[in-house]
Amino acid sequence: MEIASDRIFQNFEKSLEEFKESIELTKQEKAAKLASQVDILSQSRNGLVYLLQKIGELDRAGIFNNTVWSEPDKLIPLLVKGTLKVGHPTSSFEILSELRLLAFATGIEKSDKIAQKDAQSFLEEVMVHNLEFAHQDVSEETRLAMPVRELKKAFNLFGFIVSEIDLQGVYEKLAEEIRLICAQRPIMTRKARELIRLVNERFDTTGDSETDRSVRLYINAIYAPSEGARNNASLKDYEHFLSESSVATLEREARAMGDHMNATGLVSGYHSVLLKKLVADYEDLVPVCLHLNDRGVAEWEKFHGLISTLINETVSPDNCQCIYGLARMLGKSLFSRRPVRVGLENLRKVKIHSMVEKRISKSLINKDADVTVLQYLIGGTIKVLGQHLGVGQGNNPTCQSARGISMWSQHAPAMLIDMIITVAAQNDLVMRFDNQDLTSNQLGKGLLDNLDHNLDVVSVVLVPHLDKIYNEMMRRSSFRGEDPHKWVNPAMYGQWVHVGFASCYDYPSNSIVDYAGFVKIFYAAFHPDFNGQHQMVYPNPVGIFLTTNKGVMVGLHAISLLRVDKNKKGEMRAYFLNPNNEGRQDWGQGIKPTVFGNGEKPGESSLPFYQFVARVYAFHYSALDVKSWLSLVPQEEISKVEPLAKESWGKSYVWNQQTKLW
Amino acid sequence: MGWSLPVIESMQKLGKPYVVVSFPDFAPYAAEHNIPFVPYQLDEWSDTSNSLDLVEKLKPYNADVAVPLYEETVEWAGALNSIYRNDPRVLNRAFLFRNKAIMKRKALIGGLRVGLFEEVYSKDGVKAFMRRLNEANLQLEGEEDSWVHIKPFASAGTVGHRLMKSMAQIDEECEDGDFPCLAESHLPGREFSCEAFIHKGKIRFLNITEYVKLGYSNFIPEGNYLETKRELIHKQVQKMVDIFGIEFGMVHPEWFLTENDELNFGETACRIPGGHILELCSKSYEFDALAAFVVSHDPNATDEELDAIFPPKGFKPEYYHGNVMIYPHKRQFSKLEIPEELNNDPYFIEHSLVPPYEGQKISGDRGGFGNHFGTINFKGEDPDRMTELLKHYQKVDFYV
Known part of the structure; x- marks a missing residue:
């Protein structure tokens, strides 16, 4: 973590002095300047420590006057994340607001408006809603919304709050978090281990509640997975014990x-x-x-x-x-x-x-x-x-690469090993597209600006090259009047991907064309009840509209549809891989992918089939096989999907009802 | 005269009695914040809106000196001060500041170096002026035309100022609404401004502002080169003050320094300069330049009072303070992005940039330099490094 220098503190002191001396009329302008320094200080841990010491003085000097944060007892924990996402200066004030509550909660400062325990429970609730920041591992939606600098501020803030407050109130929530992260069996276990370490250090887990027992399992898995391990603290002692x-x-x-x-x-x-x-x-x-x-x-x-x-x-x-x-x-x-x-x-x-x-x-x-x-x-x-x-993409915009690695690992493991060998030795990679060789080291920039190295070793080796090649393929297939993925996916991922391709988004007219026809194909291709009980053989690279928990469109995202099957309750569900490391999301309209409890294999996310369809914008299929099933797809199914689409991401587009020859 | 929160703040801190004269729009705010205020329709001159009437309205406040804060209040303040000092020429002098042609003529008579200038009334007038300039510059067939600046007589700073480089450009760009105005030959030399605080006709304090890019960035005190010319500049400013007969207040002249150490006079104003110059000046010289600005206008201010406000004689600033005003480069943008290198720069102090609203657009034309979206402030020991930084960040696009 970066360290704030003395110069920054001196500048802050000076501006704080000016702020305190200023009359009411010019306070706002001086507060804006002060906020720009809060922005810098919140980039580092010692900057936050410093701000926490100053927060009482800032509060009394009126930094929150005439702002939405003026009354600490009227703040709403749920709004914190949204405010952080807005960016500076709003996020800088938000950070000050959390620090003020932290000062109240820990007793550094006293307030006549909010009791110490209320400040504490406010922060607990904020923590629960913002665990992604505490983990430094955020959802696709958050990553799209926040620049790196703002993410860093949020990471720092929550890392700091976690270290400073009494976490008792969030014990259950953290235990659940550990369970659900591990249920997905990620390759990168850093986040899970961090959480387990935190819980182990900060809570008494010796009780007999179900939470205690569940948490102990994870703690033991890392620190004492056997009696011998429990009795021999160092690995050297343990080795001796074994001998x-x-x-x-x-x-x-x-x-x-x-x-x-x-x-x-x-x-x-x-x-x-x-x-x-x-x-x-x-x-x-x-x-x-x-x-x-x-x-x-x-x-x-x-x-x-x-x-x-x-x-x-x-x-x-x-x-x-x-x-x-x-x-x-x-x-x-x-x-x-x-x-x-x-x-x-x-x-x-x-x-x-x-x-x-x-x-x-x-x-x-x-x-x-x-x-x-x-x-x-x-x-x-x-x-x-x-x-x-x-496999996960980490904090990188490279869902396509992660999806590829996952697919090859399952269906072309030897090819994947070969690719790893080539890139490891040559730091270069060649793939063919449209009868031309693409050599990654001769290509321009991909989607990545800076690789976030918090990734598994194979991804760290391959992704910079896959990303460039993928991007070049996309570039070369632009302006063909159709979604470039139509050509890129089969070329990139291999012959497992069908060449038939359907997208409900029409490039030339920037509109959604024949959505009903599009949904019908999806059903006829993947839903066992309407495709002659055919199961999926290979993962299907699917493009989805990513939406917020309010159903508002945020962007496009790449996932893999893995299989379609009934869960124990007889509900037809789509099981998929979200290369964003966290399969649990909230896409609005009650559409919440689960990772556990609905028949998911570790690492899979799942949704009821019709809900999944309502977020899809493009997929591959066998155009020959699908034909005979199209007429069997009932109108009721389409009527279930269409409103979900129209009332969420669909609001961002014009809808063209014209039927299309697919 | 004019509404300025920083000046009100300085007056409150100084503890001197004051009253603000400005448009009635500000009255509710003033009342709410206990600011002594006289509402006045400053853009109207009539039987009910004139200096004699205003003097009456200011009597309850025992006003005895008027201080113009903006270009548009210079005549009003001149008129009031003429009455307070019983000297009609004070008003005439205010007119002189407000008409660039009179100002130039006065400077020329007094012996300052100025460019060739003329009042023009039409497009043809500008072309005739350019033609005569071409003749004087011995233009040959096919050579480029001589450059002509045109500026309104009475606008602040760079507002309405345009550079005509050819006859064709005059045809294309000049409009009837531009006239009458001042046409002027192009002055060679390095441009800078200074702020001279005058009391009883003598320069009490001289600040020199280094322009890095006009309208975008400047720093104080002046850099190494201009510093070596300080004595020359001081002498020339005093000469200008003597020629114009300025006794009180602050003048803000612009000069062009040639390689032969000759100073060409651009123009001068007698109100608060733009670009947060007095703010930078306050920081570097460690005094309240706004309070000093106001007090300089007061003939009754004693030497002790002035000594208490101004920095001690021979004060050497420890740091250079500079700023760059940020304008969006794109017409449409949605985010404010502060580059990491700025935050890590040891010279960076703070910024006041405001984020745009979603998909904000700006119109293509702006008067003078228009409204900037905020300022970035720097502080450091090395003027050359400061110059580099200001040049660099003027080019960075903060709004994307």
């Missing part, structure tokens, strides 16, 4: 760790120590330690040579999370594919390009000193192969 343990003890350790990993998707540093010990001396216990299913056990037995080599070369305390990826890889029988085995062998021998090495290093926080960047890359590859639905 003197009986087989029975080792088995108990292996089982405990395997169970914790399987239940939470989280791996502890102890696990890496144990696994290496077992690989060396007790191979039979490896399947227990990895919590393998039958297929996994068979894979282990058949390929334990290669797998042991990978474990020995790759697994380390900081790189431990790849153990979960490995277990999932085994469970999916990926080692039975020769190209995957060969790919992994090749990957072990790669000489990594210095620029790629830099990118990987930048993405690591507590890098193990004796683990090479290549080992991290192999670990990262294992994670992506094992958890194809755990």
Whole structure:
């Protein structure tokens, strides 16, 4: 985090003096200047610490006079996020307002308007609504709305509030948050680990409530996944403990760790120590330690040579999370594919390009000193192969790249390994489009300005190149009178993507044309009741209209439709991957994708089918197969979808009822 | 005379009795904030709106000196001060400030270097002027025309000021509404302005403002080069004060300094300069320049009073203070974006930029330099670095 310098404090003092001395009439202008300095101070932690000390003085000097923040007891927690999104100077005042409440809540300042406990509960509620800022991992909507600088202010503010206030009131909410994040089994576990650390440090979790028990599971998964781990604080002690343990003890350790990993998707540093010990001396216990299913056990037995080599070369305390990826890889029988085995062998021998090495290093926080960047890359590859639905775009506008990595991991794992090898060694990538080779290093800028390195290792390696190539393909297909994705998606992602393409958005007329016809195709292509009970085979790159929780259009977003199926209650649902790391969203009109409880596999989001359709603007399909089913789609289904579309994103467009020859 | 919150603030801090004369629109605000106020229709001159009437209305406040804050109140203040000082020439002098042609003539008679100038009444007049200028400059067939500036007689600063570079341009751009006005040859030299606070006919304090880009950015005190010319400038300003017979108040002349150290006189005003110049001046010289501006107008102010307000003789500012006024570069924009490098710059102090409303548009033409969207303030030790920064940020697009 940046540090505010003395100069900034001196400038602030001076402006504060001028503000205090000014008469009522010129206060507003001076407050505006002061706000520009608050804007700078809120970029750093010590700036916020400083502002917190000054907030009483600022308040008394009248900084909030004649503003919407004038009465601290009349503020509304729900409005905080919206105000932060507006940007400076509004966001700077909002930050001051939170700091004032923080001063009241912690007793630094006293107010005759708002009691200490009311200030506390105000901040708790603000926290709950703004966890995305506390995590530094925001929704697509927020990312589109806020420039980097404003995001940083919000991250700083909430990081600071979390460290300063008593969090008791948000315990339940945080516990739920941990559960739902882990339920999605993300590759990047940093956010989950941060939250778990926070809860562990700040709450008494020894009670017997359901929340306590659930939270303890996650805490233990990281800090003490077994009895041996609990009794040996350092990894060195634990290693010593293992060397003197009986087989029975080792088995108990292996089982405990395997169970914790399987239940939470989280791996502890102890696990890496144990696994290496077992690989060396007790191979039979490896399947227990990895919590393998039958297929996994068979894979282990058949390929334990290669797998042991990978474990020995790759697994380390900081790189431990790849153990979960490995277990999932085994469970999916990926080692039975020769190209995957060969790919992994090749990957072990790669000489990594210095620029790629830099990118990987930048993405690591507590890098193990004796683990090479290549080992991290192999670990990262294992994670992506094992958890194809755990790939996320981070704070980058690169949903298309993340979607591609996820799709290849599932359907072309060896091709993906090959691509990783090429880019890792050459820091370059070639793809073909319209019979011409696109070489990423010869292309202009993509959608990315600056890569946010809080990403998994494979993404950090590939995304800068995929992004440029994707963008070039889009550029070359612009002005063809139709949505460029029609050509780009099949070229970019591969032959799994149908060449048939439907978009309800008509480029030349900037309008929505024949929406009913569009919806009908979607039903005939994907809804088992209307397509002869056909299931989807491959993920479908779908473009959606992203809307706010009020249903207001924010922009376009790329996701993958994975499958359509009934949940236990018999409701037909669409299951999809949202490469934005958080599948839980609120798209307005009661359309809220869930990640848990409706038959989702870890990493999937789901919505009732008709609600999903109401946000789609473009998809691929087999134009030949769909024809015979179109007439079977009932009008009632279309009538359910159309109003949802018209009354949300549809308000941003002209609607043309004319029927179209699809 | 005129409504200015910063001046009211300075007067309140100074503790001197004052009364504000301005349009009736400001009366409710003044009443609400206990500001002594006389509403007056300053844009009207009639039986019921004139200086004799205004003097009567100001009697209850014991007013004995009038201070013009804006270009448009210069004659009013001149008329009142003529009465207060029983000297009709004070009003004539105010007229002189308000008519650029009279001003130039007076300067020429007094021996200041000015360009060739003439009052013109029509498009043909401007062309005739340009033709004579071409002759004087020995123009050959095919050579470019001599540049001619045209400006209204009585507008502030750069309002309505236009540069004509060719006969064709005059044909295309001059309109009947522009006339009559002053036509003037182009003055060579480096442009700068200064603010001379005058009391009893002598310069009490001289500030020199370094223009980085006219209408956009300036800093105070002057940079290294102009500083070496301070004595020359001081002498020339005093000469101008003597020629015009100015006794009290502040003059804000613009000059062009040639490579041979000759100063060409551009024009002068006697009201508060734009561009937050007095604000910068206050910060660098550590005094209240607005209060000093007001008090300089008072013939009864004592030397002690003046000494208490102005910076001590020979005061050397520790820092340069500069600002750049920000105008959107695009016609339509939706966001204010402050670049990170600005926030990290050690010279940056603060800004007053306001965010636009959704999809805000601005019209293409603006009078003078129009309204800016806010100011960015800098402070630092090195005038060259300051120049660089101001030049740079004038080009940055903050509104996207």
